[in-house]
Amino acid sequence: MTGSNSTGSTLEALIGIDLQEFLQIVAGGHYKVARAANPSGLISLAEFDELISGPSAFSGSDMRLIKDGTPLAGDRYTVAGSSAQIDGAKVIAAISHGYTLVANRLHQVNRKCGSFARKLAEELHCPVAINAYLTPAGSQGLSPHYDHHDVFVIQIEGSKVWNISPPVIPAPTMRESWRYLSDSQAAEIESQAVNPTAITLSAGDVLYLPRGWMHSASAQEGHSFHLTISVDPVTRKDVLIHVMDILAAQDDWFRRESSLFRMGSDQEILDEISTALTKVVDGASEISAPSLVEVVQESAANGLGIDGPKMAVTALGIATPSNISSVRRRAGLRWSTTSLDDERVAVQVPGAKLVLPQAALPSVTLLLSGREVTRREAAEALGDEAVADQLIAAFLQAGALEPMNT
Structure with a gap:
């Protein structure tokens, strides 16, 4: 796992240490427990409930209900005749009977989670995904297993006891994923995971668990709501x-x-x-x-899929610079410039080529730097507010920039 030095980084906000200290932990294959400054800052249980209760952003393939390692059949929590549409009443009934609700790809359906995942991915240069787990009191969802990616666990509400053991298979990749093991292979690995360490996570706690570590978790006296942020390292x-x-x-x-x-x-x-x-x-x-x-x-970056929901106003061409205060280059965007002559420069972004005055180059470089840039900064770099607004509009139309607020 690699990254670039930064201050006040997303990683520090998540686990309280800077990148270099974190990389030392990764290199040593150690786990770490820390405190999150704002555990419900990504999504609260109330916000999660709102997300899954109405016309759901999740389909049947994005959600699972599982108890003690055994998944509930899809037709037990989807609308009759539709494997894609979630039946809320059936989900509630399953949870009341001890099933854990697992909601995948939260980073793609919740804007705050998507923004957080994108920033963390840019710092670590790794694909990042966020899933949510809601477990009723005294229940366990998944049976003991390992993941082929690193995981940050953020406990949002309630508490869970995690039993973790060092890897039996060092640094597993997708090919060694737990899901691909036979029952006998899984049983053999589980038998070798001896002397587990028990860790209780309460609201606000964060657990970093490197890939390969065996783990299982169970809710305590009350319900538990936590997020898992998976980080798939480049090997x-x-x-x-x-x-x-x-x-x-x-x-x-x-x-x-x-x-x-x-x-x-x-x-x-x-x-x-x-x-x-x-x-x-x-x-x-x-x-x-x-x-x-x-x-x-x-x-x-192409593996992230974490831009979050695209704003409809942008898609409709309504999100013009007049109602946008700042913009940011889209994660993973590749761009280049070519000097055409003394007066013109071509800016190439995926799917578009913009021919601009050479004087616009400082503003282009600023807008596509990867950090959040205000309209005022772009105007100052170009020396002309109206032309800077036109430049921002062109990059928005090309999909090179995303509005940070409207």
């Missing part, structure tokens, strides 16, 4: 895959069929692998490190 394997993609785009040798299955001896197979590795090493030495970092970061 060395991921970087090598990107290296291979770059090399394959440059050299058709990598795109041609391998003769591996037509080889008769072990030595021929080893020679084929040796040739491939040599070409990878030679080719990788020619790749620009900044370019590789940019490609990996873009891939991570």
